[in-house]
Amino acid sequence: MRKVFQEELKKVHDDLVEIARLVSEALNRAVEAFSSADVELAQEVIAADARIDFLQTAIDEKAIEILALQGPVASDLRTIVGSLRMSASLERMGDLARHIAQLTRLRYPEKAAPGSLEKTFARMAELDKTIADELVGLLDDHDLERTTRIQAANAEIDELHAGVFRAIANPSWTSSPAAAVDAALVSRYFERFADHGVSVSRKVSYLVTGEWDGDNTSS
Amino acid sequence: MRKVFQEELKKVHDDLVEIARLVSEALNRAVEAFSSADVELAQEVIAADARIDFLQTAIDEKAIEILALQGPVASDLRTIVGSLRMSASLERMGDLARHIAQLTRLRYPEKAAPGSLEKTFARMAELDKTIADELVGLLDDHDLERTTRIQAANAEIDELHAGVFRAIANPSWTSSPAAAVDAALVSRYFERFADHGVSVSRKVSYLVTGEWDGDNTSS
Numbered sequence: 001m002r003k004v005f006q007e008e009l010k011k012v013h014d015d016l017v018e019i020a021r022l023v024s025e026a027l028n029r030a031v032e033a034f035s036s037a038d039v040e041l042a043q044e045v046i047a048a049d050a051r052i053d054f055l056q057t058a059i060d061e062k063a064i065e066i067l068a069l070q071g072p073v074a075s076d077l078r079t080i081v082g083s084l085r086m087s088a089s090l091e092r093m094g095d096l097a098r099h100i101a102q103l104t105r106l107r108y109p110e111k112a113a114p115g116s117l118e119k120t121f122a123r124m125a126e127l128d129k130t131i132a133d134e135l136v137g138l139l140d141d142h143d144l145e146r147t148t149r150i151q152a153a154n155a156e157i158d159e160l161h162a163g164v165f166r167a168i169a170n171p172s173w174t175s176s177p178a179a180a181v182d183a184a185l186v187s188r189y190f191e192r193f194a195d196h197g198v199s200v201s202r203k204v205s206y207l208v209t210g211e212w213d214g215d216n217t218s219s
Numbered sequence: 220m221r222k223v224f225q226e227e228l229k230k231v232h233d234d235l236v237e238i239a240r241l242v243s244e245a246l247n248r249a250v251e252a253f254s255s256a257d258v259e260l261a262q263e264v265i266a267a268d269a270r271i272d273f274l275q276t277a278i279d280e281k282a283i284e285i286l287a288l289q290g291p292v293a294s295d296l297r298t299i300v301g302s303l304r305m306s307a308s309l310e311r312m313g314d315l316a317r318h319i320a321q322l323t324r325l326r327y328p329e330k331a332a333p334g335s336l337e338k339t340f341a342r343m344a345e346l347d348k349t350i351a352d353e354l355v356g357l358l359d360d361h362d363l364e365r366t367t368r369i370q371a372a373n374a375e376i377d378e379l380h381a382g383v384f385r386a387i388a389n390p391s392w393t394s395s396p397a398a399a400v401d402a403a404l405v406s407r408y409f410e411r412f413a414d415h416g417v418s419v420s421r422k423v424s425y426l427v428t429g430e431w432d433g434d435n436t437s438s
Contacts, residue, residue: 068292081303084300169396178387178392181399
């Protein structure tokens with residue numbers, strides 16, 4: 001029985017790594033579609049999100065089955081409940097990649113962001129990619145130094161996000177109101193993606209160390 | 220033992236109703252602050268959100284304790300796992316009310332929304348209030364007719380939300396780009412609030428009927 005249980009926990013672990021990998025891939029492709037106004041690639045990202053949603057449901061069902069049949073306690077119980085929460089955050093990260101792709105498709109053949117913010121968004125995308133990569137690694141190897149890098153990337157994104165809003169409010173802003181809205185939304189998608197990444201990394205830390213350092217994620 | 224268990228389940232139920240009630244109150248006050256540019260009221264909404272966050276943590280800890288000590292199965296297990304998920308959605312609804320209050324504070328002494336959209340936002344706020352009220356009732360009495368009303372309100376909000384984006388993109392839009400961004404964000408907060416409300420109502424339906432009608436909520 002114990003061996004079956006360990007195998008089931010391992011399966012949940014592997015599925016979480018897999019969902020993180022799919023989220024990382026979705027973000028990479030959404031960013032590529034967004035920066036080059038590639039509507040076909042955007043379409044693929046949108047379609048692929050269903051696979052992430054499916055995997056989240058599978059993880060949740062597996063976790064509930066383990067709770068029902070194995071009655072885990074202590075750290076195993078926290079791992080299972082933690083998995084339910086992490087899968088929800090990862091699924092939302094997938095949604096945010098999809099939102100970037102949807103905005104790309106909506107504005108095609110135009111680019112979805114004003115040229116004046118191109119560099120800012122490229123940097124935000126780079127930082128989100130780092131977060132997504134580190135998250136795949138963290139879920140797999142539990143190396144907590146990764147959480148430090150994730151938090152540093154998130155802090156830089158928060159600053160860039162604030163900068164986008166300052167740029168839009170500045171009298172020198174010359175693009176249209178609709179372009180301002182697009183820029184604000186994309187900036188928010190990047191920022192939310194990073195926030196959820198931090199949230200997942202904190203849950204991993206908690207499971208590894210037993211200590212909770214708080215979570216300021218908000219929706 | 221069984222009696223203790225039922226009492227603990229009842230406590231989780233009561234806490235969920237209480238958190239929904241606080242969310243409803245937060246939304247009502249945030250809307251009032253937003254529509255009248257009342258910065259003190261906005262400040263109160265922001266401060267009160269900590270109580271919602273606290274209550275969510277308390278529900279989650281209680282649920283994990285029940286899982287650990289009682290090893291619930293079947294419908295009781297689903298109720299507990301469902302509570303974990305519902306508390307997370309309710310907490311995010313509280314965050315969205317707080318976001319509305321924060322935007323109000325940021326723009327004070329100006330109003331945070333352009334006058335041309337005042338009626339639209341008033342209607343969206345009214346619909347969100349309905350959703351919040353019905354949710355408190357639904358969590359308490361499990362009367363599933365409430366889910367129909369929640370979904371109808373959500374559908375109307377989705378239409379109004381799309382209308383806001385059309386208004387901003389229209390050449391006749393005369394407010395500033397920054398005002399366009401504020402309008403888009405507030406509209407999104409109202410829309411996300413409704414979406415999370417639908418998500419919670421679906422979880423209640425599922426617990427009551429055992430049938431899942433899908434969930435299209437995205438972050």
